[in-house]
Amino acid sequence: MASQHKHNSTHQKDNQKGDQQDPFNQIQNTKDQALSKRILELRAENYDTAKGWEKLSGRLPVKSTEVPVQQLAPPSDSQRPQQKKSRPLLSFWKMAVAAMVLLAAGFIVGRYSNWHKTGNQGR
Amino acid sequence: MEAIRIIQGCKENQPWAQKALFEQLAPSMIMVCRRYTGNLPDAEEVMLSGFMQFFLKIHLFEYRGEGSISAYLRRIMIHESLMHLRKQPNITEQEIEDTLVSEEQDPLDRLSTAEIMELITRLPTGYRTIFNLYVIDGMSHREIADLLHIKEGTSKSQLSKARRLLQQMVIKINNHGITT
Numbered sequence: 001m002a003s004q005h006k007h008n009s010t011h012q013k014d015n016q017k018g019d020q021q022d023p024f025n026q027i028q029n030t031k032d033q034a035l036s037k038r039i040l041e042l043r044a045e046n047y048d049t050a051k052g053w054e055k056l057s058g059r060l061p062v063k064s065t066e067v068p069v070q071q072l073a074p075p076s077d078s079q080r081p082q083q084k085k086s087r088p089l090l091s092f093w094k095m096a097v098a099a100m101v102l103l104a105a106g107f108i109v110g111r112y113s114n115w116h117k118t119g120n121q122g123r
Numbered sequence: 124m125e126a127i128r129i130i131q132g133c134k135e136n137q138p139w140a141q142k143a144l145f146e147q148l149a150p151s152m153i154m155v156c157r158r159y160t161g162n163l164p165d166a167e168e169v170m171l172s173g174f175m176q177f178f179l180k181i182h183l184f185e186y187r188g189e190g191s192i193s194a195y196l197r198r199i200m201i202h203e204s205l206m207h208l209r210k211q212p213n214i215t216e217q218e219i220e221d222t223l224v225s226e227e228q229d230p231l232d233r234l235s236t237a238e239i240m241e242l243i244t245r246l247p248t249g250y251r252t253i254f255n256l257y258v259i260d261g262m263s264h265r266e267i268a269d270l271l272h273i274k275e276g277t278s279k280s281q282l283s284k285a286r287r288l289l290q291q292m293v294i295k296i297n298n299h300g301i302t303t
Contacts, residue, residue, distance in 0.1 A: 031232075032258045038236045039158070039243075039259050043150040053145050056171050057138065060178060 126189045133181050141178055148193060149174075152200050154240070158255050159204035161244045173203040201260060205270065208248060231293060242292050250285035257282050 129147075132140025149170065156166035156173070177184070177199055184195055231239055243251060243259075252271070256262045257278070262270070264278040271278070 035231065035239065036259045036261060039154075039240060040151075042154045042236055042240055044153045044157075045150060047150045047153050049146045049149050052149055052167065052171065053142050056145060056174055057142070059171070059175055060138075060141065061136070 126192060127186055130181075130184070130186050130192065133178060136178075144192070145174060148196055151193065152196055155197055155200045156204050158240070158243055158259065159201065159252060160207060161246075161248065161251060165207065169203045169207050170200060173200045176203065197260075201256070205252070208252060211248060231289060234293060234296075238296075242289055242296075245292065246285055246288060250281055250288060253278055253281040254285040254289075 129140045129143050133144055152173065153163075153166050153170045156169040157163060160166045160169055173196065177196055184192075186192070234242070243254065246254060253267060256267045256270070257264065264275045264282075267273075267278045268275045
């Protein structure tokens with residue numbers, strides 16, 4: 001129904017703009033609409049939908065209900081690259097913090113031993 | 124089964140719903156594709172590809188009554204068919220010589236729908252595409268011109284030639300009978 005309405009309106013637009021306002025074209029439009037209706041009602045009743053579905057279902061993605069099961073399972077190979085992306089960044093910060101801690105520890109030990117030496121010499 | 128339930132099932136990626144929709148609409152959609160491709164093997168491939176697109180992008184579909192499903196699917200099938208035809212060269216160029224045929228009466232009126240369908244599929248690709256888009260699928264010449272990247276005048280002249288060729292084919296059938 002909707003397509004038939006569209007059929008009328010689009011061809012009316014063509015008719016208003018163009019040179020098709022004569023009775024011949026009006027008759028032609030009516031004939032076209034009738035033909036369109038007849039053709040659109042055609043169905044290939046002998047088409048084997050079971051075979052067609054078999055071909056199509058093989059190409060369709062897997063049912064979505066399997067997703068939660070996959071989420072419960074350990075991360076698959078396809079998920080690993082995402083983790084790999086964040087790994088270098090994380091290890092950089094870990095290294096930086098470790099370096100700062102070591103530097104601070106070295107500084108404190110150095111200061112302490114220095115104070116210890118000078119303290120002993122002073123006595 | 125209710126169409127809205129089937130669509131809801133398809134949106135949830137449920138195979139039973141996808142199968143139900145396919146079984147319901149495949150016989151009419153393959154006819155849409157056959158009108159454009161002109162043969163059944165290509166039509167089936169194009170139709171399967173169209174259903175794939177529909178199921179993959181079903182979140183974009185808004186249900187507005189039972190007719191909206193077939194109208195939406197038909198648009199996808201037309202688009203897929205045109206994509207298929209674009210792979211073939213010269214789809215809108217003139218492929219046959221013009222011949223004069225009387226326009227006093229429409230010989231198509233005397234044929235059955237199946238016979239008319241058969242004749243449409245026998246039209247050269249360019250004529251067939253424009254005849255289908257304008258006469259059967261109700262597009263305007265401007266829409267066709269935009270879709271096929273041609274001039275509006277080209278669409279009009281191709282349609283006129285397609286009509287004349289169809290009439291010529293009907294006259295031949297009346298004289299010699301339909302040959303397969």
